[in-house]
Amino acid sequence: MAWGEAPAQAQAEPYSPPYETFAEWCQSMEKGLLSPQTRHTIEILLLQAGTKDCQAAHVFLSNQTRLRIWMAELYDIAPLSSLTHLREISIRGNRFDDIRPLTNLTHLTTLDVMGNRITDISPLSDLPNLTALNLAYNRITNVDTLSSLTHLSDLDLSNNEIEDFSGLSELTHLTHLSLSHNLAGDFSSLSTLTNLTVLSLTHNSIEDFSSLSTFTNLTKLDLSYSGIQDLSPLSKLTNLEELILGYNEITDISPLSTLTSLIELWMDGNQVSDLRPLSNLENLEYIRLVGNSVTDVSPISNLENLTSLNLIGNQITDLSPLSSMTNLVGLALKGNGITDIRPLSTLINLSSISLDNNQISDVEPLSTLTNLRNLFLTNNQLTTVESLSSLTNLELLVLKENPLSDRTCPLEDDVCLFER
Template sequence: MKLCRRLEQKACLISTALSLFLGGSSCSVTTQTGTPKSFADWCLSKKNLPPETKRTVYVLLQKAGTSNCTQANQKLSTTTRLDLNNNQISDLKPLSSLTNLTYLSLNNSQISDLKPLSSLTNLTNLYFMNNQISDLKPLSSLTNLTSLFLNNNQISDLKPLSSLTNLTSLWLSNNQISDLKPLSSLTNLIDLNLENNQISDLKPLSSLTNLTNLYLTNNQISDLKPLSSLTNLAGPSLGNNQISDLKPLSSLTNLTGINLQNNQIADLKPLSSLTNLTSLGLSNNPISDLKPLSSLTNLNHLHLENNQISDLKSLSSLTNLNFLYLENNQISDLKSLNSLTNLKEIQLDNNPMLTNKTCPVKPESICKF
């Protein structure tokens, strides 16, 4: 074995001397000395690399603005920010030595293996949306991360994220997540997006008291009790779930907007205390009684499409309304809306009991029958 290696080395030296004499380049011995340690090593051996690795090297050379391996290495090894979106990258190994990176974005790529990132411990912002990632273990060492975007992947196990306690923004929509327990330690989170997953139990979120924005649309949620402690919430999105009881929200008086469309809500009483609301989405529910909304005088946008509403009297106090959506209900009389002079749009399509289609406010063009 040693004899073979010596013969290979001698052959390489002879080939190098001959190539230099003829004006060519020296042969690469990188593959003989193990895995490349720097981007320069990857670059110098690019002709011998698999196609997916070679592509990453060429994309990085393009980013460096030079085809010279040494110059590219000097530039890339000191850079702190790399945006490599939409480049069909699948192999991250040539990035493994770029330890000064603080920002890395590889959205819309073909990445499944994150292992080469485990050494990039200075990263604070990481964007890997629209990839093929399922294993997050390599991220567990990146404890300086403050923003992590992993929307549209194949993630189900969040355990590796439990150590990332500096995170303030975490986006995980469109994955296969059901268990949120590993997130309970991420108490610095301000923004959390978990839309389009398989979540039913919100208990692990009860400790995340710094949360301001929470997105949970399209899950399997029925119990909102764990949210009652999240008093900093401003605009949760809870549409397309199985919610019927809104009592846990009654204490969240800092709420300015909430989306509750496509649920099973009939009783709006718990919302009457949320007087800071400016936007409220309640379309596609079995709602008939609007009395609890009469106290929400700061409302600007109100969505009540596809309910069982016939009486609008309770809306007469909402004089700050600009946009009101009442399609597909059982409304017969619009007189109660006469006081809403700030309205810019009223949607009233498909109210079969409404025979007098005269707009209650001016100009009449704002009414859509």
């Protein structure tokens, strides 16, 4: 047995560490009995303990209930098997693939092994007390062995290589579940998880979204880059507060008209033109519709709670419906073909506004917006900006690519940006 380590064991056998206590691991390192990778792990743990003394480190580490080691080049976590008092471990961004040493840590309730090289998660079935588990950014293909972890409430399996989620169907206590960036084509087996409040299914290959209608307790749903076209399964999710639907093929948002609890709506990169279904969603505070086909914003002009509106890259030329939206703090209208910004003069609570890439020649209507801190006017038709001298709270005024007759900043010189 090289370097004094225990021989490799079959996956089916219980993990049996060569040393029971951290002091024994540490003393074996001092005797030169361990591999460089194992020695490195012990050295990291000594740093955590703030001492090079094996016995003192043993006492310190044995009394810890939490351990965090991020991006420390850990290849071997066998020494962690001695830290049996641990309840929470976060060892993300390392290099290990064998998680059998964790099976000794039966008090664990929270485990974060994000960003490692794990393929086999069967050892986790020996940790029945887990309530939170982060396995994101590994190399996992099979999740069937998670079915025994019935106390899990928070599970992140994003960025793996999973095709079949059916092994999760018995985890009925789950409230938070992320399955983004996997290879699944079907998630209907998850319809049993009716306690879910947060669900992410981005970047999969799902064809049928009908089972979404069963998740009526959801407050946050992320379906960006999912290929969804028909939103009708969402109409029953009336507890939704945050909905992310970016970069799909959506044209009709009428099923959203029932989602009266919505606070945030993200729909970048779709083909939405009709905003009328949003007109009754009075709790909306944030709307983001970058790169759609919106021409008329009047359907949302009555949303009094709206504080942030992003309509970059649409086809809006008439801003008059915006004049009543006086609670807006952030407004982005870059790339729309706007010439007349007079309706914006009433939006006195605005802190940031983006008007790049339009056809604006007169910025005098903005002179009333004295709460502005950031103003973006790149690539318009401005010849003068003297009227902006009243905006004394401005911290950034971007004026690139305009035919200005005078490049004198109407405010402090360091506020204005004229060149790239």
